[in-house]
Amino acid sequence: MKHVLTKSNFDCMLEWLDANRAKAGEKYEVIRNGLIDMFYYKGCVTSEDLADETIDRVSRRVVEIKDSYSGDPTRYFYGVGKRVYKEYLKRKQHEPLPALLEATQVEDVEQQYECLDQCMSELTVGNRTLILQYYSERKQAKINKRRAILEMLNLKPSALRVRVFRIRQTLERCVGNCMELREES
Amino acid sequence: MTQVRDEKQDILRKYLLHDLADSEEEQIECSLLTDKDFSRRLAIAQDDLIDDFVSARLTKHEAERFHNHFLTTPERVQKVNFATALNKYVVNKTPPPPTKVGALEKVLTFFRTHPLKTAFSMALLLIVSASLLIMFRTDWLQFGQNQFQQEFVRINRAQESDHRSLFELKRSTANTLAMILRDNLVREDGDLREVELTGGVTQVRLLLEVTSGSYDRYNAILQKGDGENLASVEGLKARNDDGAEFVIVIVPLGFLAPGDYQLRLLGIDSAGRSSDLGLYPFQMTTK
Numbered sequence: 001m002k003h004v005l006t007k008s009n010f011d012c013m014l015e016w017l018d019a020n021r022a023k024a025g026e027k028y029e030v031i032r033n034g035l036i037d038m039f040y041y042k043g044c045v046t047s048e049d050l051a052d053e054t055i056d057r058v059s060r061r062v063v064e065i066k067d068s069y070s071g072d073p074t075r076y077f078y079g080v081g082k083r084v085y086k087e088y089l090k091r092k093q094h095e096p097l098p099a100l101l102e103a104t105q106v107e108d109v110e111q112q113y114e115c116l117d118q119c120m121s122e123l124t125v126g127n128r129t130l131i132l133q134y135y136s137e138r139k140q141a142k143i144n145k146r147r148a149i150l151e152m153l154n155l156k157p158s159a160l161r162v163r164v165f166r167i168r169q170t171l172e173r174c175v176g177n178c179m180e181l182r183e184e185s
Numbered sequence: 186m187t188q189v190r191d192e193k194q195d196i197l198r199k200y201l202l203h204d205l206a207d208s209e210e211e212q213i214e215c216s217l218l219t220d221k222d223f224s225r226r227l228a229i230a231q232d233d234l235i236d237d238f239v240s241a242r243l244t245k246h247e248a249e250r251f252h253n254h255f256l257t258t259p260e261r262v263q264k265v266n267f268a269t270a271l272n273k274y275v276v277n278k279t280p281p282p283p284t285k286v287g288a289l290e291k292v293l294t295f296f297r298t299h300p301l302k303t304a305f306s307m308a309l310l311l312i313v314s315a316s317l318l319i320m321f322r323t324d325w326l327q328f329g330q331n332q333f334q335q336e337f338v339r340i341n342r343a344q345e346s347d348h349r350s351l352f353e354l355k356r357s358t359a360n361t362l363a364m365i366l367r368d369n370l371v372r373e374d375g376d377l378r379e380v381e382l383t384g385g386v387t388q389v390r391l392l393l394e395v396t397s398g399s400y401d402r403y404n405a406i407l408q409k410g411d412g413e414n415l416a417s418v419e420g421l422k423a424r425n426d427d428g429a430e431f432v433i434v435i436v437p438l439g440f441l442a443p444g445d446y447q448l449r450l451l452g453i454d455s456a457g458r459s460s461d462l463g464l465y466p467f468q469m470t471t472k
Binding site: 041074108116131148 | 200201211214218219220221223227228229231233253257258259260262263264266267269270271272273274276278318327329332333336362386388436438441442
């Protein structure tokens with residue numbers, strides 16, 4: 001996909017987003033990341049390309065519409081993004097069907113397990129203990145355990161979820177790097 | 186938490202499974218484009234959904250949609266495989282529940298097979314639930330404390346081979362906060378030294394200034410502010426810096442909650458006799 005985002009179009013788009021350049025830059029970042037997420041959660045493989053395609057189309061139209069368009073510019077990005085998604089689906093229909101994706105690939109899980117063992121040892125003892133305890137047990141015992149963790153760490157449930165999410169992200173990245181190294185060697 | 190999902194979490198889950206009406210879907214996607222924190226909420230919901238799939242906790246309808254509408258990219262398959270590996274790891278590495286649970290189960294079975302008045306049964310069940318909660322808490326504490334003790338010893342043994350000068354060791358780095366502590370008899374101010382924890386800091390290097398005599402080696406005990414022992418390490422060596430003598434103790438973070446702490450330092454002479462050299466209090470805070 002070819003992107004023709006020129007500087008003048010980009011500047012014009014930023015100005016449309018906000019008169020304050022710094023705020024406009026922040027809004028642009030949020031919109032771009034949001035578009036990438038949107039395409040990702042819709043199941044698109046090339047979510048970043050689709051987000052850039054959307055921004056590119058908006059930037060080409062912005063000179064014409066910025067004076068007449070009323071409302072939040074984000075809605076406009078969203079509308080264009082949906083059109084880009086529909087076109088993506090049409091293109092996909094003409095592509096050969098991918099091989100059926102299997103949820104659990106035993107060999108891959110085994111390799112991830114070995115990497116995980118190594119990555120766990122790189123966590124601080126507190127984070128390692130937390131993640132093991134957070135994911136241990138089942139059903140009511142799991143609820144009880146998580147309540148005990150909340151009490152122990154004096155956290156609100158949402159704060160605990162974010163903390164565990166961050167540790168899990170660290171682990172996932174580490175396992176990803178480890179798997180790449182294994183493939184290379 | 187997984188089992189007690191609220192309405193908002195259910196909507197996010199339905200969005201991930203492409204199981205929402207167009208208007209609801211639009212609302213979520215517009216939030217993605219305007220609220221930078223929303224993406225994290227959705228990512229957490231995605232992790233929960235994958236965990237529930239791995240643990241076979243999805244309903245039949247959810248499982249069908251998971252296969253047909255969620256598991257559509259190799260990246261997501263990777264995430265499922267990661268969650269499967271994590272689940273297996275946790276099962277293998279978490280210590281089995283204490284045998285006391287078995288005894289409690291027997292008690293519960295007894296009451297189940299010998300019906301009593303409803304009120305009496307309910308009261309007993311409440312007591313049993315409370316006991317279980319306390320046991321899980323104790324189990325978690327014990328497990329965490331053992332790991333902390335091991336890490337405390339490992340990290341302080343490892344620093345013996347750190348041959349950097351004291352000048353360098355007094356300086357903080359991105360992940361290590363360095364601080365000089367004096368014992369509570371020497372300090373002139375009444376305030377505790379404050380260790381402010383910021384993102385990225387994984388350990389605190391405390392340089393304990395020793396003022397009472399020289400010893401062959403030193404033992405350090407990390408305690409809570411109320412004197413409860415948390416971890417200890419033996420056989421530390423002192424380092425000299427222009428007449429002043431320091432014993433270096435590294436405290437790994439993460440497990441420790443904000444609060445008051447202290448290090449008790451013992452000097453061990455050549456005959457193996459130990460002398461209490463005092464307390465080095467400090468306070469851990471977060472921004």
